[in-house]
Amino acid sequence: MNNDEIISTLNDLIETSKDGEKGFKVCSEDASGRHPELKAMLAERGRECASAALELQELVRNQGGDPETSGTLSGDLHRAWTNIRAAIVGKDDETVLNECERGEDVAVRVYRKALEQELPTHIRLVVERQYQGVLRNHDVIKVLRDQVRAHA
Helix, strand or coil: CCHHHHHHHHHHHHHHHHHHHHHHHHHHHHCCCCCHHHHHHHHHHHHHHHHHHHHHHHHHHHCCCCCCCCCCHHHHHHHHHHHHHHHHHCCCHHHHHHHHHHHHHHHHHHHHHHHCCCCCHHHHHHHHHHHHHHHHHHHHHHHHHHHHHHCC
16 A cells, blocks of 8 residues: 555545544534433544544654545535434434434444555554444444433
8 A cells, every 4th residue: 555545544534533523513412401421422422533533634644644634525414414304303312323323334434444455554553443442432322322212
């Protein structure tokens, strides 16, 4: 894998992390006040995504590239759709968590695709660690969604 391909892969991950940061922020804001711990957890997940993006941006700079600084158009469209849907359906916690899970599904796919590449060892270790965090986020969101659904 050449250096340009490494930078491109890392920039894809940065965009995904930025999408996660923004998505979790929106979900935290949209979650009902009935579960303050849910709002706090979603906000924390957003901060973790921001931290992941910063770490990836540093890797891109170390490779001599220009790191992405924003999310993807599809992430923006997803958040817009989430806001429209919430306005129509209402911002119940199950709907919010469904949207979070949908966003995490995308993150899982992007990280898996990156890990299929021939990345240098030091970069692979970072990507693998972050991927494990994405999987944890996905699993936590799914469990919370199922709990909220069971208590509805």
